[in-house]
Every structure is written in C-alpha cells, then in structure tokens.
Amino acid sequence: NAGVTQTPKFQVLKTGQSMTLQCAQDMNHEYMSWYRQDPGMGLRLIHYSVGAGITDQGEVPNGYNVSRSTTEDFPLRLLSAAPSQTSVYFCASSYGPAWSDTEAFFGQGTRLTVV
Amino acid sequence: DQQVKQNSPSLSVQEGRISILNCDYTNSMFDYFLWYKKYPAEGPTFLISISSIKDKNEDGRFTVFLNKSAKHLSLHIVPSQPGDSAVYFCAASANAGNMLTFGGGTRLMVKP
Numbered sequence: 001n002a003g004v005t006q007t008p009k010f011q012v013l014k015t016g017q018s019m020t021l022q023c024a025q026d027m028n029h030e031y032m033s034w035y036r037q038d039p040g041m042g043l044r045l046i047h048y049s050v051g052a053g054i055t056d057q058g059e060v061p062n063g064y065n066v067s068r069s070t071t072e073d074f075p076l077r078l079l080s081a082a083p084s085q086t087s088v089y090f091c092a093s094s095y096g097p098a099w100s101d102t103e104a105f106f107g108q109g110t111r112l113t114v115v
Numbered sequence: 116d117q118q119v120k121q122n123s124p125s126l127s128v129q130e131g132r133i134s135i136l137n138c139d140y141t142n143s144m145f146d147y148f149l150w151y152k153k154y155p156a157e158g159p160t161f162l163i164s165i166s167s168i169k170d171k172n173e174d175g176r177f178t179v180f181l182n183k184s185a186k187h188l189s190l191h192i193v194p195s196q197p198g199d200s201a202v203y204f205c206a207a208s209a210n211a212g213n214m215l216t217f218g219g220g221t222r223l224m225v226k227p
Binding site: 004040044050056059092097104106 | 124156159160204213218220
C-alpha cells in the first residue's frame, strides 16, 4: 500500500529558482491538499482540490500554484522561491471533505530550504 | 491571529499515567474537531475526531472531550505509553468548508 507519496524528501533551492513538489495517491481519493508546517504554527493549508480539474486557495496560497489534471496527482509549484518558503511541506488526500467523518492521509513530507 | 491554539508546546508524563492535551479555538463556526499524531520525519496520522453534536468520543486509550461553551477540547490518553511520545495537533473545520485549521502542536514525552 503506497498511500500518499511525496517527492523529493529534501530539496535546497536558491532564491528565485522554481521547482515542483510531486504528490501522488493510489487510494482514488477526490480530495487532496497541500500544507506547510512551520515551528509553532502547526500546519497551514496552501491549496486544495476537490476533484480533477478543480482547485482552490487555502490559508497561505501566495507564491504557489497547483493543478489537478488527474485524480492521482496534485503537484505544487513554487514559481520563484523565497527564503520565507523554507518549510516542511505535506500533501494529504481523503475520500471526503475536511468537515466530514473521513480520515486524511498524509505523505511523509518534503523538507525545503531556500537559501 | 490563530483560530486554533495549543498553549502547551510540550508535556512530559510518566508511563502509565494520564496525558491531557488541551486545545482552544475562537471560531464559533467550527463544528468538527480532530486530533493528529506526528512522529519525526513522518506525516501526521489521524487519531480521533469529534463532532460538535457530541461532548465526548472514545477510542481505546484515547478520549476527546469537547466543551463548546468554553470553545475548548482536550485529548486524554490513559494509560500513557512510551510509544505515545510524538507531537499532537488538534484541528478544526467548519461545515461547507474544505479547510482544516491546525493548532501549533504539543510535544508529548512519555517517560518509562
């Protein structure tokens, strides 16, 4: 059971570089989300998707883009990396929305450092 | 301003004793609450949840209590085990929304 797979696990970027964090799930979940975790801040929602072709902004969307061309994949793009984007990024998927009685499954995380 | 707060960044308890982790929220629209556990270098995993129509939910050693009037929830772990040592996040969501709002986390250390 692969569950939610994130790549890469670690990445160092220079300020201004762009990159894509990959997220794939094999549970046929409709709902997928990206979070960032910063010390003392918990996890904050960046973008989410309720199905293929549908995305929406979360709490902290600036500087990030997403797309959802398939049910399985939900990549997160950093357009021009900034030191403030240094964080640990988690992708999550679930069968139903956040407020329903369904469990969200998280990937192992991507630790990103922007220098 | 954080809508979900966990005011204790860390908690240390002895094995076999009760662990009580607390969480406060400010948004009265929140009606579904969850607890996640996170080990180092892993993603969070779901632990237990509670709807606002209930004031208690139990699952084995884990019980979540909700006090809506005080906008407060707590997670009780009895008895605590060393394997429970992790960071615990509470989270909340509001109906008709697709967002989970997380607290800052509490690091629990259970000493043998």
